[in-house]
Each structure stands twice: as C-alpha cells, then as structure tokens.
Amino acid sequence: xxxxxxxxxxxxxxxxxxxxxxxxxxxxxxxxxxxxxxxxxxxxxxxxxxxxxxxxxxxxxxxxxxxxxxxxxxxxxxxxxxxxxxxxxxxxxxxxxxxxxxxxxxxxxxxxxxxxxxxxxxxxxxxxxxxxxxxxxxxxxxxxxxxxxxxxxxxxxxxxxxxxxxxxxxxxxxxxxxxxxxxxxxxxxxxxxxxxxxxxxxxxxxxxxxxxxxxxxxxxxxxxxxxxxxxxxxxxxxxxxxxxxxxxxxxxxxxxxxxxxxxxxxxxxxxxxxxxxxxxxxxxxxxxxxxxxxxxxxxxxxxxxxxxxxxxxxxxxxxxxxxxx
Amino acid sequence: xxxxxxxxxxxxxxxxxxxxxxxxxxxxxxxxxxxxxxxxxxxxxxxxxxxxxxxxxxxxxxxxxxxxxxxxxxxxxxxxxxxxxxxxxxxxxxxxxxxxxxxxxxxxxxxxxxxxxxxxxxxxxxxxxxxxxxxxxxxxxxxxxxxxxxxxxxxxxxxxxxxxxxxxxxxxxxxxxxxxxxxxxxxxxxxxxxxxxxxxxxxxxxxxxxxxxxxxxxxxxxxxxxxxxxxxxxxxxxxxxxxxxxxxxxxxxxxxxxxxxxxxxxxxxxxxxxxxxxxxxxxxxxxxxxxxxxxxxxxxxxxxxxxxxxxxxxxxxxxxxxxxxxxxxxxxxxxxxxxxxx
Numbered sequence: 001x002x003x004x005x006x007x008x009x010x011x012x013x014x015x016x017x018x019x020x021x022x023x024x025x026x027x028x029x030x031x032x033x034x035x036x037x038x039x040x041x042x043x044x045x046x047x048x049x050x051x052x053x054x055x056x057x058x059x060x061x062x063x064x065x066x067x068x069x070x071x072x073x074x075x076x077x078x079x080x081x082x083x084x085x086x087x088x089x090x091x092x093x094x095x096x097x098x099x100x101x102x103x104x105x106x107x108x109x110x111x112x113x114x115x116x117x118x119x120x121x122x123x124x125x126x127x128x129x130x131x132x133x134x135x136x137x138x139x140x141x142x143x144x145x146x147x148x149x150x151x152x153x154x155x156x157x158x159x160x161x162x163x164x165x166x167x168x169x170x171x172x173x174x175x176x177x178x179x180x181x182x183x184x185x186x187x188x189x190x191x192x193x194x195x196x197x198x199x200x201x202x203x204x205x206x207x208x209x210x211x212x213x214x215x216x217x218x219x220x221x222x223x224x225x226x227x228x229x230x231x232x233x234x235x236x237x238x239x240x241x242x243x244x245x246x247x248x249x250x251x252x253x254x255x256x257x258x259x260x261x262x263x264x265x266x267x268x269x270x271x272x273x274x275x276x277x278x279x280x281x282x283x284x285x286x287x288x289x290x291x292x293x294x295x296x297x298x299x300x301x302x303x304x305x306x307x308x309x310x311x312x313x314x315x316x317x318x319x320x321x322x323x324x325x
Numbered sequence: 326x327x328x329x330x331x332x333x334x335x336x337x338x339x340x341x342x343x344x345x346x347x348x349x350x351x352x353x354x355x356x357x358x359x360x361x362x363x364x365x366x367x368x369x370x371x372x373x374x375x376x377x378x379x380x381x382x383x384x385x386x387x388x389x390x391x392x393x394x395x396x397x398x399x400x401x402x403x404x405x406x407x408x409x410x411x412x413x414x415x416x417x418x419x420x421x422x423x424x425x426x427x428x429x430x431x432x433x434x435x436x437x438x439x440x441x442x443x444x445x446x447x448x449x450x451x452x453x454x455x456x457x458x459x460x461x462x463x464x465x466x467x468x469x470x471x472x473x474x475x476x477x478x479x480x481x482x483x484x485x486x487x488x489x490x491x492x493x494x495x496x497x498x499x500x501x502x503x504x505x506x507x508x509x510x511x512x513x514x515x516x517x518x519x520x521x522x523x524x525x526x527x528x529x530x531x532x533x534x535x536x537x538x539x540x541x542x543x544x545x546x547x548x549x550x551x552x553x554x555x556x557x558x559x560x561x562x563x564x565x566x567x568x569x570x571x572x573x574x575x576x577x578x579x580x581x582x583x584x585x586x587x588x589x590x591x592x593x594x595x596x597x598x599x600x601x602x603x604x605x606x607x608x609x610x611x612x613x614x615x616x617x618x619x620x621x622x623x624x625x626x627x628x629x630x631x632x633x634x635x636x637x638x639x640x641x642x643x644x645x646x647x648x649x650x651x652x653x654x655x656x657x658x659x660x661x662x663x664x665x666x667x
Binding site: 026051054055058059062063065066068069070078079082083085086089090092093094096097100101102103104108112115116118119121122125142 | 358411
C-alpha cells in the first residue's frame with residue numbers, strides 16, 4: 001500500500017513540476033488572463049491553470065488505479081475512488097464552463113452541481129450515523145447520504161473559493177490542510193484517503209513555486225479552486241474524517257463570513273463592490289503578506305486541533321492525558 | 326417494482342427533456358460570449374455557436390446520475406454500479422479533453438489520442454482480470470488474450486472510436502443524425518442481449534441527441550464541437566464494452582473507419598502527421614459543395630467528387646443513409662449471433 005501512496009505523491013509532484021511551466025506559457029499565448037484586484041496597478045495574471053491541476057490529479061489517480069490492479073493490492077477501495085473522481089471531474093467541468101462562459105444564472109450552476117454530487121453520495125450511501133466527539137454515533141437514516149454528504153462538498157467548495165479574494169490561493173495553507181488530513185486518514189487507517197491527499201500534497205508542493213505570495217504568477221480559476229475543494233471533501237468522505245476537514249476549513253469560512261458582511265454593508269451604502277479586493281475589508285494598514293501570514297497561523301492552529309481530536313477518537317483519553325501532562 | 330424497460334424509457338425521457346432545457350441556454354450563453362465559429366460550408370460564411378455538446382453532456386450526466394440515485398433509494402439492481410461508474414468516468418474524461426480542445430486548441434495534434442488513452446484507464450481497470458476472451462462470431466473459436474485484452478483492445482476501442490467519430494462531423498446534422506441512428510442500433514442490440522446498463526446509457530444518449538439534431542440540422546443553429554463528438558464517440562465505445570457489443574459497434578463504425586482510412590492516404594503521401602485533410606468542401610454560388618481535392622480523401626470528398634452539384638443537405642442525407650444501411654446490418658448480425666448462441 002505504501003508503494004501506492006509514495007507513487008501518488010511522486011507522480012503528482014513530478015508531473016506538476018515538469019508540465020506546469022509549459023502550460024503557463026501556452027495559456028499566456030492564448031490570452032486567458034485576468035486582473036489581480038488586490039494590487040495597486042491591477043496586473044493581469046494567467047488564469048485557468050486549474051484545468052491542468054485537475055488533469056494531473058485525475059491522471060495520477062488513474063495511474064495509481066492501474067498500479068493497484070497490476071500489483072493486486074486489496075486494501076484499497078477502488079469503487080469509492082472512481083465515484084469520487086466522477087464527482088471531481090463533473091464539478092471541474094461545470095466550473096470550467098463557468099470560467100469560460102460565465103453562467104449568468106447561479107441557480108443553474110447549483111442545479112448542475114447537485115447531480116454532480118450524486119456519485120459522492122454513492123460512496124457512503126449505506127452509512128447512516130454521524131459521529132459526534134465524546135458521544136455515541138447518532139443515526140440520522142437517509143439524511144446522512146442525502147444531506148450531510150452534499151453539505152460537506154458544498155461547504156468545502158465555498159471555503160476553497162473564498163481564497164480567490166486573497167492575493168494567492170494560499171498554497172502554504174493547502175499544504176497544511178492536506179498534510180493534516182493525511183495524518184487524520186492514517187489514524188483512521190483509510191489508505192484510500194491517504195492516496196488522495198498525498199497526491200494533492202505532491203501537487204501543492206510543486207505548485208507552490210508558481211504561487212509565491214508576492215508577486216503572484218498564475219490564477220487557478222474557479223475550476224482549480226472548486227476542484228481542490230471537491231477533492232478535499234471526497235477524501236474526507238472516503239476516510240470518514242469530515243469533522244477534521246470542517247475544523248481545517250474553518251479559517252476560510254470565517255473569512256468568507258466577514259467578506260459577505262462587508263459586501264452587504266457596502267451594498268447598503270450603495271458602493272459598487274465588483275472592483276474591491278479582499279484587503280479592503282481591513283481599514284487599518286495591513287499588507288497582503290501580513291494578512292496571509294495571519295491566515296497561515298490560524299490554519300496551523302486548526303490543523304493542530306483537528307489532529308488532536310482525531311488522536312482522541314483513537315485514544316479517548318488523549319486530550320485528558322495531554323492536559324494533565 | 327420498476328421494470329428495466331420502464332427505467333430505459335425514464336432515462337430516455339430525462340435525456341430528452343433536460344437537453345430540451347439546456348441546449349437553448351447553452352446556445353444563448355455561447356452567442357453572448359461570442360464563442361462562434363465560421364460555417365465554412367455556406368457561401369455567406371455565417372457565424373454559428375460551437376460547443377453545443379455542453380448541453381448534451383450535462384443532460385446525459387444528470388439523467389444517468391438521477392437514475393442511479395433512484396436505483397439506490399428504491400433498492401433495485403438493474404444497473405451494475407461497479408461497471409457504470411468507471412464507464413461514466415471515461416466518458417466525462419473524454420468530454421473534458423474535447424472541451425479543452427474547443428477552448429484552447431491543442432498545439433500538437435496527437436495530444437488528443439494520447440489524452441484519450443488516459444481516459445480509457447478506468448475501463449482498463451474494470452476489465453483487468455475480468456475479461457480476456459475474444460469470441461469469433463458464427464464459430465466456436467475463442468482467443469484468450471490474457472492481460473492484453475484490457476491493455477490493448479479496451480484502450481484501442483475507446484481511443485479509436487471517439488477520435489474517428491470526431492473526424493467526420495463538419496456538416497450540419499451529420500454527427501447528431503448519425504449519432505441518433507447508431508445509438509438506436511446499439512440500444513436495440515443491448516435490449517436484445519438483456520444488457521440493462523448499456524441500454525440505459527444508449528437510451529439516455531438517444532434522448533439528448535434527438536434534441537441536438539433539431540438544433541444541428543441544416544441550417545445549423547449550433548454545432549456539437551469537439552466536446553460533443555468526443556463525448557458521443559466515447560459513449561459508443563464504452564457502452565459497447567459494457568454490453569459486449571463490440572461486433573455491432575464495428576459494423577456501425579465501418580463508414581467512419583473508411584473515412585478515416587481514406588484520410589490516412591494523404592497523411593502517408595505527405596509524410597506529415599499534422600497535415601490531415603479537411604472534410605469540408607468549397608461552397609458554390611448555387612449552394613452546392615465542391616471538393617478541394619482531386620481524389621477521394623474521405624467519404625465526404627467521395628460524394629462531392631462523384632455526385633454532381635451535391636448540396637450540404639444532400640451530402641448529409643447520403644451519409645446518414647449509408648450509416649443506416651450498416652446499422653441495419655449490425656442489428657441483423659447481432660440477432661443472428663444471439664440466435665446461434667441459443
């Protein structure tokens with residue numbers, strides 16, 4: 001199994017490192033550019049690199065699937081990963097179309113996204129209980145596959161999409177999230193989820209070179225951000241570590257909440273919010289770098305909490321022992 | 326309890342109604358974003374929105390997903406989910422490749438078949454260790470291919486079928502018209518073989534293609550684009566692999582294979598893999614099409630060269646007629662094969 005995990009990490013890392021520079025130039029030639037609203041001069045960035053991140057992810061996982069068949073490794077959930085990939089590629093396609101064609105009605109977009117979640121529902125259709133820390137599992141019957149799974153995916157996609165308002169997609173944070181999820185999945189002994197997250201980690205580490213905070217080189221587009229969100233959610237559903245994921249994305253959700261309130265206030269004051277960068281929320285003098293550093297610290301704290309809670313699920317006295325120590 | 330035939334009718338209706346809703350929306354959005362292409366087969370070169378395939382891809386995927394969910398909730402087991410999911414993944418991967426090609430245009434032509442090879446991996450993995458025998462019709466000969474079946478035959482069928490369907494689609498109503506006839510044929514063959522999963526796939530596709538045809542027929546209001554043709558071609562390949570209808574697929578694809586082979590002549594002559602001949606003609610003032618070659622480099626050029634003053638509408642009619650003959654042959658062949666097997 002470790003062969004698959006290491007291969008998944010290495011294939012994603014090497015493929016991203018080799019292919020992305022070429023893709024960058026190709027997309028630049030196609031003039032698929034967008035404005036960076038957080039910069040004073042509003043430079044134009046190459047967008048849509050997200051497509052190739054999705055292709056690299058799907059190709060890597062497909063190669064891992066073939067490797068699993070060839071090596072005849074059995075403790076790997078083939079059908080769950082296929083259903084997960086199906087959801088990822090459908091959501092990627094919807095967002096790619098939205099990136100290019102700008103779907104005018106958001107209701108149509110969400111209508112399209114809901115059936116895209118159905119393959120993810122198939123992953124855990126027979127699961128009926130939700131696990132609340134320190135309590136017994138609570139049976140919620142069909143509400144689990146029909147409500148909790150779509151909610152997990154939609155909220156994670158909303159959280160990863162919140163990063164578009166920042167200067168960079170905060171790849172440092174993505175690296176922390178995927179590393180923390182690898183640890184949580186390892187504690188849960190879900191090797192299928194570890195393969196998904198190690199592939200993501202490999203890709204994020206490689207992509208980080210092109211997403212340095214200042215200056216930002218490329219933009220992932222809706223396709224990249226939404227796909228990353230879906231992949232994280234699918235991995236968490238397969239590994240049954242949804243609570244850890246929720247804790248890890250909390251900083252983004254808080255950020256999204258503040259942003260929405262800020263926009264609402266501006267709307268009441270009749271100010272056009274279309275051309276306002278995220279940094280404007282904070283009226284005091286804060287630079288993009290400082291803001292990202294702040295979110296990075298928050299993310300690290302969230303990761304520590306998520307891992308601690310996960311260890312506590314394996315060893316119920318862990319937190320008590322930690323406090324007494 | 327729902328019978329499998331009712332499920333097939335429901336999936337057909339879902340495909341039909343959803344594409345009836347989506348295709349006009351997609352057309353409006355494409356026109357608003359100026360994603361239009363020049364129709365080179367008309368004398369006045371009108372601008373027509375491309376990528377109409379987006380509408381049918383979503384109508385298809387939503388219909389199949391809803392059918393799957395209802396199957397799970399109602400606990401009926403007509404569809405084999407373990408086969409259906411990898412099949413859908415392969416189909417969507419091909420559509421994704423088609424959409425990228427539509428938007429960004431691959432700089433290197435063989436990149437499309439290479440990416441299609443990756444799209445066939447989910448189908449390779451389900452056939453690995455499961456199927457390895459090729460049966461020859463009307464005889465008891467069987468060839469045990471071992472892992473070469475999944476590593477060679479499966480990707481070959483998917484890559485070839487999807488790309489071959491993509492190369493003969495430059496005329497109004499041709500891809501959707503032929504698509505309707507082929508999917509009807511394969512649907513009949515699936516029902517005859519009691520293969521519900523492939524029958525559901527083909528019935529949904531048929532529903533979506535009927536609506537696309539009304540928008541795509543002469544004069545076209547929308548083109549299917551690479552996303553549409555690669556999607557249709559990959560469904561034929563994947564559906565036939567699931568339903569074990571490889572021979573029926575082969576017979577229905579003979580016109581496309583002939584067209585492809587004729588095109589290959591020019592490639593070998595020029596010794597340049599990038600110089601694929603165009604299948605479209607040169608429009609004349611009287612509305613007819615004239616071939617730009619003096620030899621039949623493809624079926625379209627064959628008709629343009631051998632039938633005097635052929636219009637685009639007539640050309641498509643002949644090509645669909647030719648396809649229909651092979652589709653009838655495929656049904657007869659499949660029926661005979663099943664009859665002999667019993």
